[in-house]
Amino acid sequence: MTLITRKFFNSAAVLAFAALAFGSSAQAEGNLTVYCSVQEEWCQSMVNEFQKATGISVAMTRKSSGETFAQVKAESANPKGDIWWGGTGDPHLQAAEEGLTEVYDSPMLAKLHPWAVKQHETGKGGTVGIYLGALGYGYNSELLEQKKIAAPACWADLIKPEFKGEVQIANPNSSGTAYTFLATMVQILGEEEAFVYMKALDGNINQYTKSGAAPAQAAARGETLVGIAFQHDVITPTITSNAPIKNVSPCEGTGFEVGSMSIIKGAPNMDSAKKWYDWALTPEAQKLGAASNSYQNPSNMEAPIPKEAPKMADIKLIDYDFARFGGSAERKRLLSRWDAEIGAK
Amino acid sequence: MPELSKQSRHILLLAIIGLTGAVALPWYVVPSGFWAFAWMGQLVEARGAPLFIQALLHGRWQLLPIGLCLLVAIIEVFRAGGPRGTAIAAAGGVGLLWMFAQGLLIGLRGWNASLFEQAFGPIAAQTGFGVGAVICGSALLLIFSSGLALNGLMRGDGFLVSAIAVVASCIGVFVFYPVFLVLIESAITPEGSYSLAALVARVFSADVGQVALNSLTLGIATGLATTLLGLGLALLHKRTNFRAKGLLRLLAILPIITPPFVIGLGIILLFGRNGVATWLMSELFGIPPSRWIYGFFGLLLVQTLAFAPIAYLVIIGVVEGISPSMEEASQTLRANRWQTFANVTWPLMRPGLANAFLIGFVESLADFGNPLVLGGNYDVLSTDIFFAIVGSQNDPGRAAALSIALLALTLSAFYLQRRWLGRRSYTTIAGKGDSGLPAKLPDGVRRLIYMTAVPWLAFTVLLYGIILIGGFVKSLGIDNTLTFQHYITAFGVEWTERGLQWTGRAWPSFFTTIGVSAIAAPFTAAIGLLTAYLLNRQRFIGQSTFEFITMLSFAIPGTVIGVSYILAFNVPPIEITGTGLILVICFVFRNMPVSIRAGIAAMSQIDRSLDECSLMLRHGSFATIRRVILPLLRPAIIASLVYAFVRAITSVSAVIFLVSAKYNLATAYIVGRVEVSDFGVAIAYSSVLIVFMLMAIGAIQLGVGEQRRANRGIQPMAVRGSIA
Structure with a gap:
């Protein structure tokens, strides 16, 4: 190998490294x-x-x-x-x-x-x-009309048989929204009753999405009839794209972020x-x-x-216990129970 | 003074470059950036001083040995009787090791380990390596390799030893080290101690097993589907009289350059419960709308669509490389078209097919955007890892367990592929005369190709039609009024008295994306092909480990790479988070494996005797690469450049943690729009990116040039340069 090609290679290597050093981080001042x-x-x-x-x-x-x-x-x-x-x-x-x-x-x-x-x-x-942001759900009013179902108003409505395969929510393992829903039900119904409810709801769920806001978007596009999400996420598509989605603040009361x-x-x-x-x-x-x-x-x-925005007067907020349900021990326990009884099919 | 040998002069030059760095350039990262040249006025101050001033004036005595090692190398060069390889290698190696050891041990708050604090007392804190350190380090590394070459390693070929050393240390620093850190981090139990048992228990738990099985099934299905489709497209292109070849190339390339989420979104708009195709099916045939698209079949469909083009690009290089003279020989020996295809053409395509399958399989495993949109209840590893880290679970231990499962799958595929290919020869490009017409395909095969590839192309046209329209209507499927608003929001420009104003929201991320990708692409192709050359053409100790590590960054999901890069490169000695550089490095090492695969596939077709001829004619290995191998590798170079460039533009998961306010990327912006259901702007931005990338690919092809194997015309020409 000739000296020239060697030199070429070496200076190229050194130059490459020097180029890598470019862009060294600038410290912010003021x-x-x-x-x-x-x-x-x-x-x-x-x-x-x-x-x-x-x-x-x-x-x-x-x-x-x-x-x-x-x-x-x-x-x-x-x-x-x-x-x-x-x-x-x-x-x-x-x-x-x-x-x-x-x-x-x-x-x-x-x-x-x-x-x-x-x-x-x-x-x-x-x-x-x-x-x-209060938890709630949105339904696609066009689909509802097509299917001739009475408009839902409560959490309890979502486990009715006519909503079979029509409800979407995120997976609580991946989404904070869905975890808030789980914790909310535990606080409204008590833990045992809440898991009975979740089990019944599971029969109506068509998909557990990964991201929390996705069910609201799916309801806006008519991919699902009902999407459980934060109410502001339900409202945004009605304003940005005029989507036929109606926001519901459930009658039993609801949790919030x-x-x-x-x-x-x-x-x-x-x-x-x-x-x-x-x-x-x-x-x-x-x-x-x-x-x-x-x-x-x-x-x-x-x-x-x-x-x-959803009127605060129309929303029955529960006294959400963030200290307990936000803590990692309680969170792990509820999620693994959810996994065992509902997630594992 | 004795006359210096070539090698001695070479080492001397390296040591002088290193010493210049140590004397004249700032050792640490300078706050305003190197190219601002503000450091020139601060060469004596603690922030901007070079190595020797740091050591002598600022009490950083720990740096001194690095400079001394460079001096030792110079002294050794002038030793009577010539330099000793061992001494040179030791000077380089010890200097380099010392440099990294002190960098890792002494950080932002002085000693990183209290043990040393007790032994040596407090020490001045130090920040990340700057330009001076990088130049010293590179010089030491090359001196180390020259020393080994002096001792006769790789038959004393300095270029080869240096190349191996450079590639190995880059991969070590930018792939192995961060991944190692993240795995270590995840073996920590909630109590804060390290526990291997906890990690093992996690990896073998039932739910990880189920998710891994899902990924494996999907990966194999996608790998097979993409390979077959890619093969069909490649044969359609090269071995039939198919008329619209330009269109074929364009359509096949489209999915690669489509930003993530967009294909999934298009599929939903077509086949979702409210989609166009679903609606037609239910109107015409009474098939009730369903959600089959969310889950395994939807994923298979969208991944096949997305990754078949990569298979096509890999296989087309191989189909082009098959020498027609072999097929002619087969036909001369009275084999019919089918026998020729089955016994000659097909076996010669095996490396290409195996590589295409491997890429399809691994891409499917690492795919993040599509499972996010279309996964339904079909959980796969890549998204589960992401949500184990950022989701409400917040369980890095589970993420590590899933990552290990993912790694195991990828590496087994890699192993099996090597077993299948075995040690046979796939050489088709030799120095011998190579002319003639490629054999015609058997009729059955041809019909099959037309029947799968053509509908597929039609489907692609339909899908992209829908996507294109999506950018020009208010909200596709909900409100179909025509509007240019999305394009104005994203890419508006205004002409004011102060000149052109880029008022669109997308401009800053657009410019950063293009810049970063354009810098990353040639580096990716260069380091990838160099690695391919080392793996395919050379034999050295630790080669299979080397090959294994090169695959690591591809096998590990982007999210893990992103987090590992923050863990590794947010603190000294290498402190590059928040810069554009970290994005470039991430892209280079993440996309390098494809470049390596393409290079190996192409090189295994080139007869070694060509290299040997060149070596016998006294060319060094560098000249052989430049004069013989590179010109024959043009398709692989194009594939690598194109792939590196578009992957950098379209990747999401790896960079989502690495983007910063100053360096935001297009995909991160698009994801943000998708999250708030602003599909109009997301689609408009994606369409602009697609058009831009098409132009860029055209430019790359013009720049590197289409492959010219001159002696393969319609008229068999006189054999040019028949050496053998």
Whole structure:
């Protein structure tokens, strides 16, 4: 082999390595990195408005709450994110439980609904509620008419024989939404009765999806008659694509999620993170959800409730025990019971 | 001063490059990035200083041995009687090992293990390797390999030893190390101790077994279906008078370049309970709408559609490579068309078929998007792993158990494929004259091909028609009013007084995606084909282990790769999370195995005597690769480049953890739209990506050039350069 080709190879190898070194991570200075777990438009308008209000420049990444939790955990030795905004409350509580989030008492706490403050207390100060989404279901009104079934109004209606093969819900092993449903039934009916109900419901289920919002979309497209999901997920397709799907807030009462926000422990930009935290709890910031077609109920008592959102007066919220059902021991126990009695067919 | 030998000069050059890195370039990652060149003013400060200044001024004495090893190599070069291989190899090896050992032991908070803290007292913290460290490390690695070559390893061919060392260390660092970390992490019991027993119990539990069986069944079915269909398409293309070959190529390529979820969505729009085809069936034939599409058959259909094109690309290279003279020989010996096909053509296609099956099988196992949309109650490993990590279960131990099951399946397939191919020869490209017309296919085979491939193509046209329409209506199936709104939302541009404004929401992720993929593709093809060459043409110690590890990153589901990359590369010594670089590296090592397979399939058809001729004529192995093998490998190079590029654009699960605010990718954006049922924008974005990738593939083919095997015209030409 000639020296020239050797030289060529070696310098090529060295150059390749040098090229790999390109793009070395830049440390943020006076900036803010937000992990956002609601839908992208909402994230984007929050970021824009915050930048306008404070002048802090924001880098935002949108991922689901489960993905963000996995990432925050994996990064805990050298945190890259500052604040985790949005997404269902359980992973936030879990992160708080594992000491991955920073304890912070915002001066805004006094202005929040009791359920948001309770979330803060359950998380020992490591998280706070920013919105509430009640569980419910949606039905496709065109299909219902075709099949000439009376409109359902309660959880109990879904186990009637005419809904055989017409109900869809996510698998509680993969989806927080479906787990909330399981925990809700346990709290409404008591555990034994709840599993009797789940068994009966199982006979009517056509598919356990992976993602929590998928049943609502399937109902909107007419792939299933009924989809069990959070009510705001049911409402969004009626507004974005005019889908024939009707939202139901069940008559027995229902559980809910508390969408949360946490400061990541060891955040590189702690001051900016706290600024975001306080700002995100103001009525001005909480208005932005409805403008982005997200109809959860905001946690600040002065924030206007979007007119499309399910009316809080129409929803019978149960006194959901997040401390018990959010804890990993109870969760594992319920899920393995569900697996044994319903999941394993 | 004694006259230096070629090898000595080579080692000297390497050591000088390494020392330059140690003296003049920042050892650690610089905050503003290397290309900002802000470090040039900070060469004495703790952040920007090179190795020797760090060691002498900032108390980082642990770095000194690295520089000393480079000096030792230089001293050894000038030793009377020439350098000793062992000494050179030791200088390189020890330096490299020391460099990584100190990087792993001393991290962001000083010592990583309290044991050392007690023994040596506190030490200054250090951040990730920077440019200086990377150059030193590369130089040490190459010095190490030159030392081994001096000692006569690989017949003293320095290029080969270096190539093996470079590929092996890249794979070690970017595949083996992160995967190892994630498996270790998962063996931790809830109490925090490591327990192998817990892991074993998990792997062999009944529910993991059931999910693994599901994946295996689906994988075999998909592998067979894609291989047969790919073979049909390849034969249709190369061995029949089928008219619309351009269309065939285009349609066959479409599914590969389609972003995930879109094919599944199209299938639902066609065959879902509310789908167009379902509606027609129920109107015309009275078949009641059902949900058969959600589950095994739907998955099989969509995966066959998605992965058959890869099989087609692999097999077409092999069909092209079969020398017509063998088939002519068979016919001259009075074999009929069927006998020729069965006894000559078919056996020669075996490596291609085996590779196509392996890829189809493994792709099916690793597929994430389709089971997510269409899986129904048919659980498979890839999605279960994802939800074990990010779902409400939050059980990394279960994820590890499922990953191990998935790995075991992939690797067994890989093993069986090698057994089937055995050690026979599949050589068809030799230095001998190679001319003539390919044999005609037997009528039965031809009819079969037309009967499967043509309906399939029609089906593809229909499916993509539906998808295309989806981008131009408000909400397909619900509100079919025509609109351009989705395209304006995603790709709007405005002309203002400040110039062109990219107002569409999709632009930032679009530009990042294209950039990252374009950088990753040539690296993927290069490292893949180099590895293929080493595996196919050379014999060395630890070769089968080497081959095994190259398959790892392909076998492991993207989600696990994503999490493992965060675990491994978020902390020093290699700290690259949040950069574009980590995306490039992830793509290179994730897609490399396909490049390797394509390379091996193509190389096993090229007669070794061609290499030997070149070597005998005093070409080194590098020149042989460049002058002999590469030109014959054009189809494989095209396949690798195209595949690496489009896979980088369309992959989801591996990068979902790695995207950052600055470097977001198209697929992550599309998934977000699908999650909120905004299918219009998702489909519009996907359509734009598809069109873009088609243009890119066209450009790659023009750039690398269609294969020209000059002596295979319609008129058998005079044999050119018949060496033998």
